Amino acid sequence: MFTKNKYFNKxxxxxxLVYAVVIGMFWLKMSYIQSNIFSLNVxxxxxxxxxxxxxxSSIFLIFGLGILLGGRRGMFVSYILGSLxxxxxxxxxxxxxxxxxxxxxNQVANLADLGGSIGTILNYSDILLFVDVLIAAFxxxxxxxxxxxxxxxxxxxxxxxxxxxxxxxxVNLQWAETERTxxxxxxxxxxxxxxxxxxxxxxxxxxxxxxxxxxxKTLADSNELVPxxxxxxxxxxxxSNHLEGVAEGKNVIAISLESTQTFVVDNTLHGxxxxxxxxxxxxxGAYFDNFYHQVKQGRTSDSEFLLANSLYPLNRGxxxxxxxxxxxxxxxxxxxxxxxFTNVMHANDKTFWNRNVMYDSLGYDDFISKEDYEVTxxxxxxxxxxxxxxxxxxxxxxxxxxxxxxxxxxxxxxxxPFTLPEEKKYIEEGETSSGTLNRYFQTIRYQDxxxxxxxxxxxxxxxxxNTILVIYGDHFGISENHKExxxxxxxxxxNDFEQFQLQRVPLLIYGKGxxxxxxxxxxxQIDLRPTLTNLLGIEDENPxxxxxxxxxxxxxxLMITRDGDFANEExxxxxxxxxxxxxxxxxxxxxxxxxxxAAQEELEISDSIIYGDLLRYLDETEMxxxxxxxxSSEEKGSVQP
Ligand code: GP9
Ligand code: MN
Numbered sequence: 001m002f003t004k005n006k007y008f009n010k011x012x013x014x015x016x017l018v019y020a021v022v023i024g025m026f027w028l029k030m031s032y033i034q035s036n037i038f039s040l041n042v043x044x045x046x047x048x049x050x051x052x053x054x055x056x057s058s059i060f061l062i063f064g065l066g067i068l069l070g071g072r073r074g075m076f077v078s079y080i081l082g083s084l085x086x087x088x089x090x091x092x093x094x095x096x097x098x099x100x101x102x103x104x105x106n107q108v109a110n111l112a113d114l115g116g117s118i119g120t121i122l123n124y125s126d127i128l129l130f131v132d133v134l135i136a137a138f139x140x141x142x143x144x145x146x147x148x149x150x151x152x153x154x155x156x157x158x159x160x161x162x163x164x165x166x167x168x169x170x171v172n173l174q175w176a177e178t179e180r181t182x183x184x185x186x187x188x189x190x191x192x193x194x195x196x197x198x199x200x201x202x203x204x205x206x207x208x209x210x211x212x213x214x215x216x217k218t219l220a221d222s223n224e225l226v227p228x229x230x231x232x233x234x235x236x237x238x239x240s241n242h243l244e245g246v247a248e249g250k251n252v253i254a255i256s257l258e259s260t261q262t263f264v265v266d267n268t269l270h271g272x273x274x275x276x277x278x279x280x281x282x283x284x285g286a287y288f289d290n291f292y293h294q295v296k297q298g299r300t301s302d303s304e305f306l307l308a309n310s311l312y313p314l315n316r317g318x319x320x321x322x323x324x325x326x327x328x329x330x331x332x333x334x335x336x337x338x339x340x341f342t343n344v345m346h347a348n349d350k351t352f353w354n355r356n357v358m359y360d361s362l363g364y365d366d367f368i369s370k371e372d373y374e375v376t377x378x379x380x381x382x383x384x385x386x387x388x389x390x391x392x393x394x395x396x397x398x399x400x401x402x403x404x405x406x407x408x409x410x411x412x413x414x415x416x417p418f419t420l421p422e423e424k425k426y427i428e429e430g431e432t433s434s435g436t437l438n439r440y441f442q443t444i445r446y447q448d449x450x451x452x453x454x455x456x457x458x459x460x461x462x463x464x465x466n467t468i469l470v471i472y473g474d475h476f477g478i479s480e481n482h483k484e485x486x487x488x489x490x491x492x493x494x495n496d497f498e499q500f501q502l503q504r505v506p507l508l509i510y511g512k513g514x515x516x517x518x519x520x521x522x523x524x525q526i527d528l529r530p531t532l533t534n535l536l537g538i539e540d541e542n543p544x545x546x547x548x549x550x551x552x553x554x555x556x557x558l559m560i561t562r563d564g565d566f567a568n569e570e571x572x573x574x575x576x577x578x579x580x581x582x583x584x585x586x587x588x589x590x591x592x593x594x595x596x597x598a599a600q601e602e603l604e605i606s607d608s609i610i611y612g613d614l615l616r617y618l619d620e621t622e623m624x625x626x627x628x629x630x631x632s633s634e635e636k637g638s639v640q641p
Contacts, residue, residue: 011149018139018151023059025132026079030055030086030198033129037090039097040195047195050175054198057168062200064162067153072140075153079136082200087129089199094121098351099190099202102210172197182297190351213322213611220612225544225621228605228614232543235556235598243551245537246513251467252340252532253398253458254408256303257447258415259440259477262289262504263490269441270428277452278471278506285469285510286517288550292524293475293505296562300410301353303474304344306525307408308332308362310545312606315562319610324358327616329542331529332406333363338538341365341402345394346410347373347385368397381421387413387447391454399461413450414443414477434485437478444477455510465512470532472525473505496574497584500565507550509535522567522581523550524559544609544618546602560599568595 031052034040042048059082066078092100144150176183176196183196184205194202264274265282273279295302298318305313305320308330313319332342343366350356350369359367370384379389394409401407413420418439427445430438451471458464478486483494492498509531527547533540534549548555557569565574571592572579578592579585609615 015151015153018143019153022075022079022136022139023063025135026059026063026082027055029083029129029132030059030200033086033090034194034199038093038191038194038199040191042195047179050172050179050196051198053175054172054196054201057165057172058198058200058204060161060165060168061204064158064160064165067158068155068162069158071155071158072151072153074158076137076140080133083130083133085203086199087126090126090129091118091121096351096356097191097349098356099194099199101190101206101354101357169197169201172201190354191349209322213325216611217613220608220614222614222617222621224608224612225614225617228609229543229621231601231605232546236546237548237552237554237556244534247468247511247535248537249404249466250511250513250536251398251404251463252335252406252470252536253467254307254406254470254472254528255451256300256408256410256472256474257451257506258300258411258413258474260414260444260447260473260505261476261478261502262291262473262506263486263502264441264444265289265506269430269489272427274427274441274444275448277448277455278508281451281455281510282506282508282518284516285508285514286519286551288507288519288521288523289504290520290522290559290567291472291505291507291550292503292522292559292561292567293473294524294526294559294561295475298353300474301355301358302562303472303525304353304408304410307528310526310529310547311609312526312546312560312562312603314607314610315603318353320358321354323610323613324354324361326361326610326613328361328363329544329615329618330362331532332359332365334533334538334540334542335406335536336363336365338536339404341405342407343368343401343405344408344410345390345397346370346412347375347390347393348383348410348412368394372397381413381424382417382419383412383415385412386424387411387450388453391450392457395454395457395461395463398463404466410474411447411450414440414447416477418443418477420446430489432485432488434478434482437482437485437489440477468509468511468514468535470507470509470528472507472528475505476503478502495584496577497572497579500567500572500574501584503561519550521550521555522557522559522569523548523555524561526560542618543622544615546606558595558598560602562603564596564599564603566592566595566599571595573599 034051034055035042035048040051042051062078062082063075066074066076068074070077089099092098140151142150173183180192180196183193190202193205197205266279267274293303294306294312296313296315298305298313298320301318301320302313305311309328314322335342342364344355344359344364345368346355347370350367350371356367373385373390373393375385379386390411391409394407398405398407416436418436420442424446425442426449427442430441432438455469458467458469480499483499486502487494494502527550529545530540530547531550534551559567563575566572567581570581571587572581573592573595576596578587578589580587
């Protein structure tokens with residue numbers, strides 16, 4: 001009995017040792033790859049610890065599942081497949097500085113590119129990344145010390161490993177959330193996700209995301225597009241003739257100003273204007289002071305989505321990530337069809353917000369990203385290339401572009417945490433109780449200086465005669481957390497109504513042929529596309545758009561936020577409460593009912609389009625629908641609203 005027990009202990013001890021060595025080897029390899037082969041931009045010791053810890057849960061999971069399905073062989077298969085997955089990621093990363101997503105696998109062209117250059121991304125030393133596979137094979141199959149049986153994992157050990165993976169992942173996630181809140185909801189950059197949850201978990205996450213997307217899409221059918229078409233037929237004015245085509249054939253430079261809110265316009269700090277150049281420039285163009293951002297978690301990318309599609313972004317996550325594989329009838333494609341060279345200029349990594357993938361779906365011809373700018377340390381700060389250099393290089397690039405072009409430029413410097421090199425601070429910082437707001441004034445002032453240099457050089461260039469500028473803020477920079485400090489600055493209590501009004505961002509349309517005007521219409525980023533196509537005189541046949549031309553005097557004034565709040569000509573509705581839009585005083589019960597209903601209906605319809613990927617049915621549905629409509633209007637003699 002005693003002897004048996006002793007043998008049992010030794011056997012268990014040996015088994016544990018094999019487990020520990022096999023798991024440890026894979027852990028070491030994965031950690032090495034994550035911290036030395038991928039450039040994940042680890043910023044502090046906490047992040048480095050998260051990165052070292054995050055392989056564990058996935059290793060327990062894959063080995064656990066392997067044992068459950070195939071015992072010792074299964075565990076080895078997991079080891080091989082895990083190693084291959086890591087290696088494929090390495091190859092892909094060497095080529096694209098990015099991680100594979102399932103929608104990307106569908107993009108055969110991308111991978112064909114990789115195939116073409118495979119020779120250049122293979123290294124002889126990569127062989128070393130598989131040495132551990134041989135050691136694992138030896139430990140699992142050939143290690144047979146005298147009198148002991150070879151390593152034989154039991155099914156229940158597989159279950160234990162797989163179950164332990166769950167708390168390990170929870171710890172990982174909680175830990176990661178200390179660095180980045182809502183990590184999984186706010187899917188940022190894939191590099192960031194891998195940094196926090198590890199490359200294998202990232203693939204699991206990607207698969208779940210894909211599964212959800214596919215399911216919604218599979219359950220959808222073309223009938224679902226009909227309510228959307230009907231709703232838009234009823235509620236959207238068909239034609240806007242106002243100013244139609246005044247910018248026909250012209251180039252368009254859309255400038256997305258990072259985190260720029262309307263409250264800085266015509267406002268001062270220490271007696272100095274925050275945006276002196278923009279304040280003057282807006283007098284020379286069409287300036288909109290009741291224009292709101294409509295973004296949610298996808299921030300800049302959501303504003304890009306609104307501009308391109310005149311659809312609402314999603315309430316959770318960034319549609320740039322979750323639905324980059326959808327079919328769209330986007331503005332860039334429309335402009336390309338009308339002879340434009342369409343591109344985005346943004347001096348950040350092209351994978352950020354999944355732009356490299358989504359821009360293809362939206363039909364952009366080119367994405368001029370960080371790698372196309374001469375980004376040096378001296379010319380960078382914080383998020384990267386300083387706006388003044390970005391503007392300067394971009395203007396030079398535009399001079400040589402095929403004409404007409406549509407360029408969307410996205411600035412970067414006025415981004416949280418709003419820091420600047422000393423010599424770029426053109427105004428003293430603020431004196432409120434929020435350091436964030438205090439610094440924001442300085443980055444806003446800097447951005448205005450960079451804009452000035454750009455617009456002045458633009459005016460001196462040949463482009464000036466046949467180009468319009470569409471300058472707008474992408475979203476808020478100062479969140480609700482700083483409303484006390486904002487109250488100190490603005491000298492008023494920031495209640496819900498004021499907070500809502502702070503979501504206004506500037507919009508200026510400027511260029512020869514654009515009559516100066518101060519326009520008070522209530523609108524949002526969803527209205528940019530129809531405004532632009534009307535100015536360019538381009539027929540936009542996509543009926544699935546929620547926006548209305550901002551220049552049209554008879555437009556429906558309704559701006560809906562992603563939270564289901566709204567502003568119209570008279571009222572502002574916030575979470576069930578109703579306010580008079582001019583005074584901010586509470587309005588009578590029921591005054592906002594119609595607005596709230598419209599908000600809910602529009603958001604639901606817009607979501608159904610994205611989740612169901614319904615634009616893929618547009619052609620067939622439209623044909624049926626227009627025949628039906630024709631028949632019914634002949635019957636009833638109905639008129640188009
Ligand atoms: C990054 C820039 C900023 O490329 O667009 O993104 P944001 O954090 O504002 O969404
Ligand atoms: Mn932004």
